[in-house]
Amino acid sequence: MTAEVVRTLEETGTPARWRSPGARALRSLLRKKIACLAIVYLTIFYGAGLFAPLVVPALGLPSPYEQNRRTIEEVRAGPSREHPFGTDTLGRDMAARVIYSARTTVLFTIVVLITGGLFIGLGLGLLAGYRGGWVDTLIMRIGEVFSGLPTLFIMLALSAAFRTRIDDLIFWFKDNTFLGDDSRAIVQFLLIAMVTVPFAWIGSSRVVRAQTLSIRESGYVEAAELMGAGTWRVITRHVFPGVMPLFLVGLSGGMGGIAGSEVALSFLGLGISAPTASFGTMIGDGAGITAFRLYPHLLIAGALPVILFIFAWNLLGDALVDILQPKQHVS
Numbered sequence: 001m002t003a004e005v006v007r008t009l010e011e012t013g014t015p016a017r018w019r020s021p022g023a024r025a026l027r028s029l030l031r032k033k034i035a036c037l038a039i040v041y042l043t044i045f046y047g048a049g050l051f052a053p054l055v056v057p058a059l060g061l062p063s064p065y066e067q068n069r070r071t072i073e074e075v076r077a078g079p080s081r082e083h084p085f086g087t088d089t090l091g092r093d094m095a096a097r098v099i100y101s102a103r104t105t106v107l108f109t110i111v112v113l114i115t116g117g118l119f120i121g122l123g124l125g126l127l128a129g130y131r132g133g134w135v136d137t138l139i140m141r142i143g144e145v146f147s148g149l150p151t152l153f154i155m156l157a158l159s160a161a162f163r164t165r166i167d168d169l170i171f172w173f174k175d176n177t178f179l180g181d182d183s184r185a186i187v188q189f190l191l192i193a194m195v196t197v198p199f200a201w202i203g204s205s206r207v208v209r210a211q212t213l214s215i216r217e218s219g220y221v222e223a224a225e226l227m228g229a230g231t232w233r234v235i236t237r238h239v240f241p242g243v244m245p246l247f248l249v250g251l252s253g254g255m256g257g258i259a260g261s262e263v264a265l266s267f268l269g270l271g272i273s274a275p276t277a278s279f280g281t282m283i284g285d286g287a288g289i290t291a292f293r294l295y296p297h298l299l300i301a302g303a304l305p306v307i308l309f310i311f312a313w314n315l316l317g318d319a320l321v322d323i324l325q326p327k328q329h330v331s
Contacts, residue, residue: 129210263280266284
């Protein structure tokens with residue numbers, strides 16, 4: 001840093017923590033009101049989902065699995081002080097089930113993000129862009145084949161094809177492991193994660209590959225190669241830092257689609273099933289013209305949180321694009 005820049009920073013009183021590119025990007029992000037609203041909502045959503053067993057009793061809500069069908073007034077009851085979001089067809093508290101449904105969505109997005117987006121998408125994109133040749137061709141052709149398939153249809157087919165084996169596996173886990181009654185939810189969760197991961201890496205790998213191809217021709221990468229640095233060192237120390245901004249942009253844009261796949265499968269009865277709470281099953285319970293006309297809270301309570309979740313990720317992605325990929329103005 002030159003003496004003039006240091007002097008300017010000292011005169012303007014700019015804190016040292018804002019001098020790095022990452023800190024400047026964070027400061028620019030926090031200046032965007034819409035991005036801040038998205039971050040606040042996502043923080044609440046993920047916090048409530050991760051700590052659902054603590055949040056529900058802290059809010060004074062009953063268990064999401066507690067049924068209350070003693071009188072007809074307690075079933076499909078509208079919002080009240082005791083039940084802020086009303087009750088469902090079995091008299092269960094909708095607010096508690098929304099929080100536990102958020103836990104399902106949070107865990108699903110994290111698992112698919114780590115396996116499909118981070119390890120597979122980022123890893124294959126870096127490898128294809130840096131190595132090139134037949135490695136690049138093979139990875140990209142596989143991605144093109146997967147992207148040309150009807151994703152939701154394939155997920156439905158895989159889920160339906162293994163339904164019998166899934167039931168057998170559930171009973172085995174229930175009888176031979178400590179999982180007990182949680183076996184069904186865990187096995188179903190793993191199933192929809194496995195059928196989603198093969199399609200979750202394609203978009204992020206393309207973004208990473210394109211950026212890697214550009215960085216590979218940079219002078220500092222060529223210098224590292226001439227000094228004898230290995231492929232792994234060049235990728236992790238020199239290519240990876242330059243790829244991360246665009247990777248985060250693509251990742252934030254894809255999180256909504258990841259959550260939507262779980263909701264769609266559960267809605268169609270091929271994902272998470274009752275009594276485990278899921279936004280897909282909640283939407284399914286409230287779907288239909290008659291149900292919406294008589295009991296609108298059944299659909300609104302299940303659909304609105306996940307719609308806002310997808311919307312918040314998209315808004316955050318747009319904000320990151322503005323910050324990390326500023327528009328070039330031609331004079």
